[in-house]
Amino acid sequence: MDLFYRIRGEGEPLLLLHGLFGSADNLGGIARLFEEQYQVISVDMRNHGRSPHDGGMSYSEMAEDVIRVMDKESISEAYVLGHSMGGKAAMQLALSYPERVKKLIVGDIAPVKYGAHHDSILKGMQEVAEQSPQSRKGAEEILMAYESEPAVLSFLLTNWRRTEEGTWAWRVNLPAIVDEYHNIAAAMHGGPFEKPVLFMRGGNSEYxxxxxxxxxxxxxxxxxxxTIENTGHWLHAEKPDMFARAVIRFLSS
Structure with a gap:
């Protein structure tokens, strides 16, 4: 699969992999903090953003997608930073292709199987798709019955967009995410990866x-x-400067 990605900055390559329901745009803030020192490659993961849709959502498939990006850009080895689902993809990339990863940074996720954390959100998103409101406000009115946190609601609604045909729909491949959620929740396999790894966790997060x-x-x-204190799961967005400083210190050590 040929993923959509954006390159900015110069230096050693640093791949950024976003989380579930996200896109490369969601990591734009920290990408700007890294681009003065690194060549930052921000990727839209499969079934997200501007990347193609496909039925599979396993981490082995996601790792292969990223390897294809690296091969296309003639990158033999890179630093890799992933958040949440992207963190799991980054971990699987390091475990499956250790020679391609120089150092690994994992944002608020562990290499373990998680429970069904997104059942309510997925039901809400399916309800929005079924009713097909022709505005973001209409989608919000439906979705807020399933998710009350304003920041999460706003984040999810970035995916409700007008299509090229002029109608509104989810930009993410919602059917694939629903069908493959067991793979998104799955643990990592392989390894071990013997190079340096930094796990960054939010002090208020339970992940x-x-x-x-x-x-x-x-x-x-x-x-x-x-641990970055007083942050939740989206620690890179809540305290981007502190997050970036910790990452840069780790990569340069």
Missing amino acids: VQAEHRDAILGLFPQAAVR
Whole structure:
């Protein structure tokens, strides 16, 4: 699959992989903080953003997609930073193709199987698709019955867009995400990856817990964990300067 991606800046290559329901645009803020020192490649993952749609959503497939981007740009080895679903894709990339990853940064996710965290959101998004309101405001009125957090609601609604035909629809491949959610929630396999890894967790987030320590070190024996206090799952958006400083310090050490 040929993913959509954007390149900015110069220096050693740094790949940015976004999370579920996101796109490269969601990481634009931190991309700008990195581009003075690195060649930043921001990717739209499969079934998201401007990348093609496909029925598969396994992390092995996502890792292969990223390898294709690297091959297309003649990048033999890169730093890789992924958040949430993108963090899992980045981990699988490192485990499956360790020679292609120089250092790895994982944003607020562990290499473990998670429960069904998005059932309500997915039901709401399916309801929006079924009713097909022809405005973002109309979609919001439906979706807010399933998700009350304003920031999350706003984030999801960035995907409700007017199509080239003039009608409104989800930009993400919602049927594939629903059908393949078991793969999105899945644990990583392979490895271990013996190079340096930094896990960045939000102090108020529940995604990376002490109980995940053995799973992390089993696959990533050189891993370190850094907590950014007073942030949640979207720690890179809540405290971008602090997040970027920690990443740059890790990459340059």
